[in-house]
Amino acid sequence: MVNFFNQSFRQPGKIDFWALQDVNFEVYPGETVGIIGRNGAGKTTLLKILSRISPPTKGSIKVRGRLSSLLEVGTGFHPELTGRENVYLNGAILGLTKAEIARHFDEIVAFSGVEPFIDSTLKHLSTGMQLRLAFAVAAHLSPELLLIDEVLAVGDAEFQKKCLQKMDEVSKSGKTILFISHNLQAVRELCQRGIVLDQGKVMFDGLSDDAVNFYEKELTGALGAVWVNDLDLPGSKVFLQKIEITNVEGNLSSTYVNSQVVQLHFHVKANQEISEFSIGYDLMKDGVTVFRTRQLDAHGYDQLKEGEYVKFTCEIPGWLLNEGLYTIRPDVAIFFKERLSSAHYDLELAFQILHDPSRSPYHQRLNGQNQPGVVFPSLNWRHQILSTNK
């Protein structure tokens, strides 16, 4: 059980900044809790305090049981030692006794799948093998409380799958998991409970589905049809002035059904003559890039004259996106030479896609349930009867 009480933390620095304040919650044995929030919401601070790397300024956390965290994977591995020696060293770093490691040693090696090389020096093992070995040690720690950061973001797909499987296994065996993540989909799938942090405070605490919905609706905050840049940096070659999201009729909106066409309008002003101008954006969903596109993909208008105002419009067809919240990350550049948008276009503009229930008779029966997938394209299906039984 973890018991938070009035937890606050002050970052070292000149001005007082409370990264977390009045955070009170309890986690019970066997719970899988996802903690979500925007960048700077206090997630990492919470993790650092929980894993005892940084102390809180005020408040306290009571922990019952052994706590360890998966962000420790592979820490303390030494390339000059053998795999065997590293397993023991890593175990000791994570607080295990020699006897405990010895007891699990065969399991750990079997899980990692590097048996033939266990007595070779670690530097002679591939990175993948090292990662597997490290994860195997961490996975066999059997703590009562497991902290998981964005581990799932690293490693190959196979490794991620293994992580998820192990998490699932751990939670089923009655252990408690705190999962701190940007990956909303993973939080939905793996956690029963979700806590939304914002500006150091708990904004929501409840079922993980509700928490993710709350986060998407309330906190992405960027849901809107217009974004206006009020910061014209002097000396910038191109200025992205405005982004508008409209339907085909040109009416501003931030909510669409997936049968509708969505139009994105980018208003740019050239402060000097530019050739090979590139404007585009990444469409993001749950932290995943759905696609990247730029005007050069379609037509070649890439010459801007000094003082020119130009509007670039991109059309996202209907029957492409699935239900959910999509974020736009614009990118203004001179093609493959210079990014013009790195600092001042740090915006989050988002629109929402809802299901159009008219898609197919079967689709109506989904009845509010999620259709899995980042996209929900309209694909052609044919059929051909190859033989009958008569």
Add this chain to the structure above:
Amino acid sequence: MSNQAANVQFEIKPKNSFSVGIAELWQYRNLFFHFVQRDVKVRYRHAALGFLWAILQPVLLTVVFTLIFKRGFSISDEVFPYPFFAFNGLIIWLLFASGVNGSANSLVRHSTMLNKIYFPRMVLPLAAIATGLFDFMLSWVAMIALAFYFELPIEPLKILLLSVLSLLLAILATLSIGLVLSALNAKYRDFQYVLPFVLQLLFFSSPVFYDHRHFEGESIYNLLKFNPLAGALHVSRTAWTTGLIDWEMVSCSAFTALILAMLGVYIFRKMEAYFGDLA
């Protein structure tokens, strides 16, 4: 540890009261031994001459010192051949220097670990100091061989007792400087430039290649006897002579070492909470 794990209840609180944390260090002794073992293994794994290096270093320095300093700082040769005198001082000095060096860099070297895992931070400088003990043991055995070669009078009990005492004093001196520097080096990286200078300064102000009695009666002697390492060097030498220990000098030196060690522990414990923010 695991059988009591279900009952482990700890509280994460702001740090406001001071404690040395000895109980917790004891709990993590396993980790301490692993760090020492790792560093010893890694050091010698790919060295062609292996453990010989531990002896070669003081031997070569002794040769140089004998050739150069023998003239200037002759000590009563009838008791002590100078090479033995120098070797005796050098192995203590090397234990001290490698310990201070290792512990001063230990936190920076393990910064990724400090960012990710909790364990009592003092394990790192302590393990760095203990790593040097391994080399010391080897060269100490070499010193016995040297004593036989020079046909020194050997009183096993006296040698053993005084060697242990001198080792303890040397460890205390290493701790005192090592802990202060490790904490400060983690926060202010300037100390990585200060460190070689401090070591050099200490080398010349410690009676490694000369005898402190050279300066007896001079006003500088009052300063020299407060050198934290001087006591260890003196006791280590007395083990091989018929002479008596100058307890006043030893206690002055140990006093400085003790004060500095306590200061080191205090600074370290005060600063360790924020080591995780440093890297």
